[in-house]
Amino acid sequence: MASNSTPSEIKLEIVPQHIAIIMDGNGRWATKRGLPRLAGHRAGTENLRRVIRACVEFNVKYLTIYAFSTENWARPVDEVEGLMHILEEVIDKELDELDKEGVQLKHIGRLEQLSSTLRKKVERSIEVTKDNNRLTLCIAWNYGGRDEIVHAIQNMIKDGIKPDQVNDALVSKYLFTAGIPDPDLIIRTSGEMRISNFLIWQGSYSEWYFTQTLWPDFDREELFKALIVFNQRDRRYGRLSECAEEDENNAG
Secondary structure (H helix, E strand, C coil): CCCCCCHHHCCCCCCCCEEEEECCCHHHHHHHCCCCHHHHHHHHHHHHHHHHHHHHHCCCCEEEEEEEEHHHHHCCHHHHHHHHHHHHHHHHHHHHHHHHCCEEEEEECCCCCCCHHHHHHHHHHHHHCCCCCCEEEEEEEEECHHHHHHHHHHHHHHCCCCHHHCCHHHHHHHCCCCCCCCCCEEEECCCCCCCCCCCCCCCCCCEEEECCCCHHHCCHHHHHHHHHHHHHCCCCCCCCCHHHHHHHHHHC
8 A cells, every 4th residue: 555645545455343442641641731631531532532433434343442440440539530520421421422323332341339320320321322233332441351351250150160161152251242243453542562451352363553642642544544554464363374375385
């Protein structure tokens, strides 16, 4: 592909069915502008609208966002409380619009630590949008990959699952993401290059894309860049690429 082509001139041959995003850099975005960290989180929330619209435009079927990790509880109390308030605001202000646009909301993680009021709002948003099928938006809130696997093991033990019954497919059914395809592409913004306890099981064969762009600035054009790179990847799932197989066959 020509490097000087504009997005409108480039046709994507492959669109990932499922994109997951670690939305990193809100705090740094705010600090660079002399603003409090919560201003960055609000800017990041506003940006999510743009990315959702872009995913719908590009025909992505599943979008998972890492909004609040199990480790985020260790942040300053005022920041944690502010994040909870932002989540509540988003549900109150955006639910009707998301529903009209055909977005189905899902939650992955544990809801137990949320206030009863907020938990009920999350549960209602899931119920209201359950029949939508244009885009499934999975919100990882109070989510951790290790915690998810521990939770799955605990429930398998409760259900009396025997060791010889355990396989990949069964474990997947016990994860928070049961019924959701594994992500094809995982994006992390802000330049950090680590997985931060995100979708440990599901991301085993995902393609990763790291960008220096801070999350509030990650717009449609930035997403399109990630999709272009995804189209250039050779996804082998542990097997040889087609080219390598041809070389081996010719050598024989």
